[in-house]
Amino acid sequence: MAKRLLIIDDDPDFVSGIKAILDTAGFEVDVAYDPKEGLQALQRQPYDLLLLDIMMGRGAEGVMIARKLRKDAKLREMPVLIITGMREQIAFLFPGEPIHPHFVEVDELVEKPVEPNLLLEKVNSLIQAAEERKAGVS
C-alpha cells in the first residue's frame, strides 16, 4: 500500500514543487496550507510521515506544531522531515548531511529548495527508521 504523507507549508508554489516529486514517486500526499488546518488533518487520520515547514504565519509556527507532536503519545511516533528556508538559523549546511532537530523521536532537517533524489532518500529512510523503531519497541 502506498505511504501517506502530509505536507504543512504555507507557500503553495513551493508545495506544488514538492508534491509533484512525491506524487511521481508513488506517495499519497495531502497538503495543509496553514498550521491549524495541518493539526486538524493530523487528528483526522494517521500519516506515515509529515513534511513540515518552520516559518509560517506570524513566525516559527512550525516549531509550535512540532512541540505539540512531541506531547501527543500517538503523533510522537510519526517521523517528521522539516523543510526550512531559514538557513541563517542553522548556520552552514552541507547538502545531504543529516541534521536532527530532535523535536520528535525520528526527524531530520533539509533546506529549501530540496533536490528530488535527496528528498526521496530522506523520506524513505525516515519512514523506514520509524518502522524499525516501532518494531523494536513493541
Next chain:
Amino acid sequence: MEAKSKILLIDDEEVVLDSCTQILAGGPYQVATASDGTAGLRLVQEFQPDLVFVDLKMPGISGFDVMEKVHTMDPTIVMVVITGFATISSAVDAMKRGAYDFLPKPFTPEEFRLITCRSLEKRKLVLETIALRQEKEMLREHFAHIVSHELKAPLSAVQQSLFALEFELSKTLSESQKEKLERAKIRIDDLIKLINSWLRVISVDINKLKEGFTQISVKDEISKALDNLELYAVRKDIEIVTSIGDVLHPVIGDGLSLSEAFVNIIGNAIKYSHDGSRIVVNAKENGTDVVISIQDNGVGISEEDLPHIFDGFYRGKSGQAMATGHGIGLAVSRQIIEAHNGSIVVESELGKGTTFTVRLPKWSNQP
C-alpha cells in the same frame, strides 16, 4: 518646546553651588545640587542628569569615585571635573575615568557657561549616536528579514518547481531541453547561494564560534569542502589535486565553519579557473602552525583589486567573468579564520592565477 537639559552640581563648597546655580538661572536648564558624593549619586538616579559637574576634593566619597560610579550607572552622562588644585596629572586622571572636560577653580561665569554649552552639545551627540546605532541595527534586522522572506522564499519555490519538472519529465525531455533546464537551475542556485552569503554576513556573530571550539582535523574539513564542491568542479572540468600530510597536527576550532571557509576559498578558485584547468590544495605543518595553500591557474586578480578582496561586498573591475558573490565568501572566510587566531593571505598575478595561504595555529594542551 524642547525639554530642559538637566544639570547636577556636586561640590562641598556651598558658594560654588550657589554661584553656579546663579550663572545658569534663566537658561534652558534644570539644576540640582548636592554637597557630597553620596547625595550626588542618589540624585544621579532620581534626577537623571544630562551633565554632572563634580568637585574632585570633597569629604566622604572622592570625586574620582563618584565619577566611576556615575559612569557605571549610565555611561552616556557627560561629566566635567571642577577642581581647586589644577594639575596636569589630576586632569589626566579625571579624563581616564571618563571626564569629558576639566574646569579649574576659580572660573569666570563666562567660562562656566561655555563649558556647560559644550558639554550639553557632547551629550546630545552621544545620545544621537546611540539612536543611530539602534536604527542601523534595526535596518540590518529588517534587511535580513526582507532578504530571507521576500527574495529567498520565491526563488526556492521556483527552484523546487524546476526540480519537479525535471523529475517528472526525465524520460521525455530531449538533451537540449534538459540543458536549458539545467542552465535555469544553475542560475537560480547561484542566486540562492548569494542570498545565503548575505544572510550569513548579516545574521551570524562569528566571534561566538570560540565558545564551542574543539580539536579539529584540517584534513577532514578540507575533504568535506571538496565533497561539497565536487559537482561544481566536474561541471567546469577542473581537476583538484590535494597534497595533505597524513599525520597533520590537529588545530583548535569549529569544524563546520572551517569547512565553510574552505568551501568559500576553494569554490572561489574554481569560479575563477579556466575550464579544464587544475587547482592544487596543499596542507602541511610549519612550526606552530598548520599551513594550507590553495593555488589556481585562473584569471588572477589585478594589483589594484588585490588589497580589497577580503573587504566584503567588493567586486573587482578587472579580470573576466567576475561572477556573483565574489567578495562576500572571502570576507566571511577571513572572519572565520581570524576567529581561529589564524590568518589568510593572497598572492596573485593577472592572467596567471591566484594562491591563497591560510595559517591556523596547531592545537595544544596549553590554553
